[in-house]
Amino acid sequence: VHLSVQGSQDLAGQIYRQLRAAMVEGRLAAGERLPSTRALAVQLGVSRKTTLEAFDRLTAEGYLGARQGDGSFVNEGLHRLTEAVPPSMVTRLTATPVWERVPEALSMPVPTPTLPIDFRGGSTDRGAFPFDAWRRCMLHALRATARGFSGYRDPAGEQELRLAISRYLAVSRAVTRQWREVIVTQGAQQALDLIARVMIRPGDVVAMEDPGYPPARACFAAAGARVVDVPVDGEGLVVERLPAQARLVYVTPSHQFPLGMPMSLSRRVALLQWAQRHAALIVEDDYDGEYRFEGRPLDALKSLDQADTVAYVGTFSKTIFPELRLGYMVPPGALHQALCKARQTVDWHSCMMTQTALAKFMLDGDFARHQRRMHKLYGKRRELLLARLRGPLSPWLEPLESVAGIHLAAYIKQPIGETELIDAAARAGIGLYGLAPFHNRAGARPGLLFGYGATDLEHVERGLTGLERLLPTLGRNRLG
Ligand SMILES: Cc1ncc(COP(=O)(O)O)c(C=O)c1O
Numbered sequence: 001v002h003l004s005v006q007g008s009q010d011l012a013g014q015i016y017r018q019l020r021a022a023m024v025e026g027r028l029a030a031g032e033r034l035p036s037t038r039a040l041a042v043q044l045g046v047s048r049k050t051t052l053e054a055f056d057r058l059t060a061e062g063y064l065g066a067r068q069g070d071g072s073f074v075n076e077g078l079h080r081l082t083e084a085v086p087p088s089m090v091t092r093l094t095a096t097p098v099w100e101r102v103p104e105a106l107s108m109p110v111p112t113p114t115l116p117i118d119f120r121g122g123s124t125d126r127g128a129f130p131f132d133a134w135r136r137c138m139l140h141a142l143r144a145t146a147r148g149f150s151g152y153r154d155p156a157g158e159q160e161l162r163l164a165i166s167r168y169l170a171v172s173r174a175v176t177r178q179w180r181e182v183i184v185t186q187g188a189q190q191a192l193d194l195i196a197r198v199m200i201r202p203g204d205v206v207a208m209e210d211p212g213y214p215p216a217r218a219c220f221a222a223a224g225a226r227v228v229d230v231p232v233d234g235e236g237l238v239v240e241r242l243p244a245q246a247r248l249v250y251v252t253p254s255h256q257f258p259l260g261m262p263m264s265l266s267r268r269v270a271l272l273q274w275a276q277r278h279a280a281l282i283v284e285d286d287y288d289g290e291y292r293f294e295g296r297p298l299d300a301l302k303s304l305d306q307a308d309t310v311a312y313v314g315t316f317s318k319t320i321f322p323e324l325r326l327g328y329m330v331p332p333g334a335l336h337q338a339l340c341k342a343r344q345t346v347d348w349h350s351c352m353m354t355q356t357a358l359a360k361f362m363l364d365g366d367f368a369r370h371q372r373r374m375h376k377l378y379g380k381r382r383e384l385l386l387a388r389l390r391g392p393l394s395p396w397l398e399p400l401e402s403v404a405g406i407h408l409a410a411y412i413k414q415p416i417g418e419t420e421l422i423d424a425a426a427r428a429g430i431g432l433y434g435l436a437p438f439h440n441r442a443g444a445r446p447g448l449l450f451g452y453g454a455t456d457l458e459h460v461e462r463g464l465t466g467l468e469r470l471l472p473t474l475g476r477n478r479l480g
């Protein structure tokens with residue numbers, strides 16, 4: 001076995017790792033005798049202390065055994081490691097069949113390298129985030145952590161954060177004033193996962209909007225549910241098309257994902273009644289409902305929920321940024337305890353420091369200030385997008401009605417395919433995203449999803465001007 005050492009750092013560690021690898025891979029066979037520590041030290045040009053240290057560690061971990069006065073030997077027990085593994089053993093390790101049905105890529109494909117102008121959804125404006133205020137809140141959280149006892153915390157989340165969220169939800173979404181009803185999660189995604197864990201038995205029917213949010217679909221499918229697609233129209237989910245056996249209905253009533261229309265009041269009432277009649281749970285994903293731009297918006301569906309059949313789910317992914325991984329839910333009272341137990345079995349709770357920092361950020365008013373600022377910034381981008389979609393781009397694109405959120409959907413009016421347009425735009429340096437990945441059934445109308453969270457006004461303008469130039473050439477090419 002060839003050994004070598006490099007530099008002067010951690011020489012014993014280098015020898016230890018090379019010998020260990022040689023034994024595990026079978027290059028040093030069980031029972032084989034190793035050179036003496038003295039001989040090895042001379043051979044490698046290191047001190048005897050170094051080789052002794054490496055051998056001592058290998059002996060302590062059971063790789064080497066010693067025979068009195070006869071040096072060190074590779075432990076006999078190791079020969080089993082290097083026996084050929086029968087192929088049946090390798091193939092026996094498979095995930096449960098449910099995972100074959102879960103789609104591989106849960107988010108939109110992102111072009112590489114990133115394009116100069118990018119209308120990707122799901123991102124927020126990092127440059128506009130008040131990092132100085134956030135730093136102050138993180139320092140406060142560090143100090144609080146240093147002072148407190150070490151130990152596991154409440155799976156439902158830090159009390160201050162639950163309090164801050166309940167106040168925010170009461171004012172902003174008319175949802176709850178009771179902090180005890182709030183459960184903090186690692187983003188909306190974990191809320192959906194916990195709900196699936198406590199609600200779904202394999203084979204249960206879950207109804208989802210189509211088009212809809214693929215990560216939610218994956219979550220329910222992973223729990224063993226039979227996910228049934230329900231169409232949406234201009235008023236949101238078509239309630240009459242719900243399958244009678246559905247145990248859970250997942251909806252995005254404030255801003256249908258990805259099309260954008262709000263669910264009408266009559267549909268909301270019909271959905272609540274349907275859920276009560278069928279003893280089903282409604283999961284309301286209010287992922288970006290706080291950014292409302294037109295008219296008097298409807299409060300959350302949960303605010304109409306007299307019978308406690310709605311699990312309200314929200315996130316900081318759009319109001320702060322997705323990497324924070326913090327969200328929340330207000331479930332029906334009957335599920336609260338099971339959800340907290342489920343959370344404890346998964347990962348016990350979210351990081352206490354981040355929760356404490358976010359609570360301070362909210363209670364000090366920084367969050368509200370940030371939101372007001374972003375509302376203005378996003379509002380301007382949205383106005384520009386709508387004006388251009390309804391104006392110069394109107395022969396090709398038709399924006400869908402939407403009153404909230406940080407993305408807009410538009411149908412393609414001409415006979416131009418989504419992929420054709422996306423590819424041509426990418427060649428012109430503009431990142432566009434299609435609606436097809438969100439449709440589960442074939443034959444959907446081609447369209448685009450314009451995210452403007454991370455695209456500033458100048459880039460929105462340049463991107464749209466580029467499209468105004470590009471689209472006529474595509475149209476002409478096709479007609480020609
Ligand atoms: C429909 C929908 N729900 C939830 C989320 C956010 O999920 P999370 O809080 O896990 O980041 C998004 C983000 O794009 C979304 O589009």
